[in-house]
Amino acid sequence: MSNQQALDIERERSGSTINQQQVKELFHGGAESLSKREWIASLVAKEPVFSKTGQEFLSRAERFHRGLAKGKRFAELRNQYGLDQEESMLFLKLFVDDFVPACLHIDMFLPVLRNQSSKEQWARWGSEAESMRMLGCYAQTELGHGSNLSGLETTATLDKAADEWVINSPTASAAKYWIGALGKTCTHAAVVAQLIIDGKSYGAHPFLVPIRSLDDHTLLPGIRALDIGPKVGAGQMDNGWAMFDQVRIPRTNMLMGYSQVDQDGTYHKPLNDRLRYGTMTYVRVHIVEFASLALSRAITIAVRYSVVRRQGSTRMYQGGEPQVLDYQTQQHRLLPLLAQAYAFSITGHWMGRHYHTLMDMLQNGDDSLLADVHAYSSALKSYTTKVVADGSEDARKSMGGHGYSMFNGISEPLGTYQATNTFEGENVLLTQQAASYLLKIYRAIKAGKQVLPAQEYTVGYLYRLLASPAALAEDRPKDILSPNGLVAMFEHRAARLLRAVGDAHLDGAGWETQLIAFAQLARAHVQVLVVRNFFGELAHHRLDGSTAQAMLDLAKLHALHLVLYTDLGEFVEDGFLATAQLDKMRAEYLRLLQSIRGNAVALVDAFGWPDWYLNSALGASDGRAYDRLVEAIQSEPLNTTEVDSRGVIRGYDEFIRPLIRGECGEFSMRMQEARHAKAKM
Numbered sequence: 262m263s264n265q266q267a268l269d270i271e272r273e274r275s276g277s278t279i280n281q282q283q284v285k286e287l288f289h290g291g292a293e294s295l296s297k298r299e300w301i302a303s304l305v306a307k308e309p310v311f312s313k314t315g316q317e318f319l320s321r322a323e324r325f326h327r328g329l330a331k332g333k334r335f336a337e338l339r340n341q342y343g344l345d346q347e348e349s350m351l352f353l354k355l356f357v358d359d360f361v362p363a364c365l366h367i368d369m370f371l372p373v374l375r376n377q378s379s380k381e382q383w384a385r386w387g388s389e390a391e392s393m394r395m396l397g398c399y400a401q402t403e404l405g406h407g408s409n410l411s412g413l414e415t416t417a418t419l420d421k422a423a424d425e426w427v428i429n430s431p432t433a434s435a436a437k438y439w440i441g442a443l444g445k446t447c448t449h450a451a452v453v454a455q456l457i458i459d460g461k462s463y464g465a466h467p468f469l470v471p472i473r474s475l476d477d478h479t480l481l482p483g484i485r486a487l488d489i490g491p492k493v494g495a496g497q498m499d500n501g502w503a504m505f506d507q508v509r510i511p512r513t514n515m516l517m518g519y520s521q522v523d524q525d526g527t528y529h530k531p532l533n534d535r536l537r538y539g540t541m542t543y544v545r546v547h548i549v550e551f552a553s554l555a556l557s558r559a560i561t562i563a564v565r566y567s568v569v570r571r572q573g574s575t576r577m578y579q580g581g582e583p584q585v586l587d588y589q590t591q592q593h594r595l596l597p598l599l600a601q602a603y604a605f606s607i608t609g610h611w612m613g614r615h616y617h618t619l620m621d622m623l624q625n626g627d628d629s630l631l632a633d634v635h636a637y638s639s640a641l642k643s644y645t646t647k648v649v650a651d652g653s654e655d656a657r658k659s660m661g662g663h664g665y666s667m668f669n670g671i672s673e674p675l676g677t678y679q680a681t682n683t684f685e686g687e688n689v690l691l692t693q694q695a696a697s698y699l700l701k702i703y704r705a706i707k708a709g710k711q712v713l714p715a716q717e718y719t720v721g722y723l724y725r726l727l728a729s730p731a732a733l734a735e736d737r738p739k740d741i742l743s744p745n746g747l748v749a750m751f752e753h754r755a756a757r758l759l760r761a762v763g764d765a766h767l768d769g770a771g772w773e774t775q776l777i778a779f780a781q782l783a784r785a786h787v788q789v790l791v792v793r794n795f796f797g798e799l800a801h802h803r804l805d806g807s808t809a810q811a812m813l814d815l816a817k818l819h820a821l822h823l824v825l826y827t828d829l830g831e832f833v834e835d836g837f838l839a840t841a842q843l844d845k846m847r848a849e850y851l852r853l854l855q856s857i858r859g860n861a862v863a864l865v866d867a868f869g870w871p872d873w874y875l876n877s878a879l880g881a882s883d884g885r886a887y888d889r890l891v892e893a894i895q896s897e898p899l900n901t902t903e904v905d906s907r908g909v910i911r912g913y914d915e916f917i918r919p920l921i922r923g924e925c926g927e928f929s930m931r932m933q934e935a936r937h938a939k940a941k942m
């Protein structure tokens with residue numbers, strides 16, 4: 262049977278018409294970026310501590326300890342090779358493939374410390390932090406508040422005489438909660454607390470607070486900390502709860518890169534904190550860049566499984582039972598996700614470039630792109646991580662019963678990935694930030710202003726379409742199936758939504774009455790970008806003829822799927838699309854499904870994920886799903902350590918034998934009927 266599966270997947274490969282290396286480079290952002298990723302992958306692959314084999318069977322405590330071991334080995338390799346921030350992130354967040362405590366240090370603590378310390382502070386702490394002799398975490402969220410920074414209750418009160426801050430958790434809801442690496446691992450925390458001088462609050466600020474002794478790792482006086490227990494994923498991470506009871510730290514432990522406080526209590530506002538916001542945006546940019554990678558792994562597994570799984574009637578399909586990917590519904594389930602993985606990777610690379618343009622401009626004192634990058638990174642983070650989490654789960658379900666096995670290779674990482682919908686800005690809340698920016702743009706358009714050159718690519722179309730009432734009404738693309746026609750469709754819908762929300766806003770509609778419209782607006786605007794970027798990248802990327810055609814088909818499928826099957830109402834609401842056009846689009850969509858079907862395996866192979874990384878019995882490159890599934894179950898403890906030499910399960914004597922020997926009483930229908938009759942009386 263597995264021989265058939267191996268033949269099936271190889272037949273798919275031999276029928277492919279794409280140049281896989283070209284597509285791989287496109288997906289990974291160019292040859293250089295690809296080779297860097299392959300190098301990091303090779304470092305991880307050869308270390309036994311990073312092996313995923315058998316991880317499904319580990320207890321929470323075992324997972325956590327494995328996470329510690331991974332962190333230590335990572336630190337050794339980071340020092341050995343001098344891995345930079347980006348390489349470290351690839352190593353930990355992509356290939357190690359779970360949130361381990363060291364991840365928090367690299368991903369959150371170091372950037373905060375680097376960015377928010379003064380030069381003198383960085384000179385004092387930098388080398389300890391960089392070499393991980395100080396292990397950090399970022400402690401902002403509390404039991405009672407997360408999104409609303411002004412609601413944080415932890416206080417940092419200046420004691421001028423002692424030249425110290427007193428860190429305190431005044432109520433139970435002020436406890437820090439969810440903080441990665443705080444539960445058991447970290448030695449220091451960047452604690453966000455309300456800064457108070459002489460009874461006056463200056464708002465939330467970060468402070469470097471030692472948490473555990475550097476000698477024996479015990480909690481320092483006045484600090485209580487606990488791990489917060491089992492979560493949906495991220496079992497290797499010790500997310501923590503902590504309370505501070507009048508904990509004293511030197512005044513100079515306030516991170517003073519932006520605001521400063523003198524010994525006499527004088528508070529200095531930041532002269533220029535634009536760079537701070539630019540740097541903070543980076544974490545979201547990074548999440549957007551990584552979103553496609555998460556989706557691509559799930560879709561690799563589901564597509565491969567769907568060509569080796571044969572099921573159904575032989576009547577309508579030649580050559581025996583059909584491969585399930587031959588069903589139109591299976592293609593409709595999976596191929597748009599495949600297209601989305603490519604679309605998000607292209608937009609992720611664009612987001613990275615957009616961000617670096619911003620940082621260059623900020624260095625030259627020009628912050629005209631700051632709001633744009635902030636808004637688009639927020640909206641894209643919100644949009645892509647939701648699509649990826651939901652889409653990965655859909656991919657899992659598309660594999661039927663076997664998809665429910667933890668050997669699927671999707672559910673384990675997905676449990677952890679779900680958190681990206683919540684941290685670094687809760688996804689729904691982030692849409693308000695994007696809407697706020699778009700409303701500013703709308704007001705500028707209404708005031709007759711011109712688009713700034715740096716914003717032309719993102720919001721130029723809004724200026725064009727909303728400059729006059731007639732512009733939107735007259736906007737009718739000629740060929741709705743061409744790349745330009747499809748992009749125009751998305752631009753029209755997004756501009757129309759902005760006009761509706763913007764007019765209501767100018768008429769005085771309350772912010773809280775428009776939250777649903779804001780979410781729609783943000784989604785519509787990022788879809789413009791994602792659709793446009795996909796076509797745009799293909800137009801200037803050199804690909805072989807048939808490869809270019811296959812990618813163009815994917816880009817069209819991506820756009821048509823959004824129009825026809827996810828957001829149709831918003832496209833037809835103002836009569837922009839007529840029924841005849843929809844019929845034409847549906848026919849094209851079906852044609853594209855068929856055309857992409859032939860290259861589906863080659864297109865997922867081009868993501869380039871090695872089998873050790875996928876860790877999936879169902880989606881390995883050799884297609885031997887059944888063999889691998891049956892191999893995997895051999896290690897289940899119920900089949901090994903929980904049975905005696907005869908194969909009898911532990912617990913038989915206490916719980917099974919008494920049952921089958923009739924020691925648990927006699928069941929009587931008459932007794933049941935009598936009880937039901939009594940209940941009715």
Ligand SMILES: Cc1cc2nc3c(=O)[nH]c(=O)nc-3n(C[C@H](O)[C@H](O)[C@H](O)COP(=O)(O)OP(=O)(O)OC[C@H]3O[C@@H](n4cnc5c(N)ncnc54)[C@H](O)[C@@H]3O)c2cc1C
Pocket residue numbers: 365369399400401402406407408409438439440441495500680683684685686687689690776
């Ligand atoms: C795995 C994981 C790791 C984490 N690690 C850390 C860490 O290391 N450090 C740290 O400081 N924090 C961490 N967090 C916390 C995380 O940053 C917060 O949970 C996140 O910011 C969301 O805030 P919240 O929990 O207060 O959600 P809430 O704000 O309470 O959200 C609940 C609901 O209310 C809605 N809502 C809230 N406010 C509004 C509003 N104004 N308008 C409309 N709707 C609203 C939201 O959309 C959401 O649906 C982590 C969380 C997770 C899950």
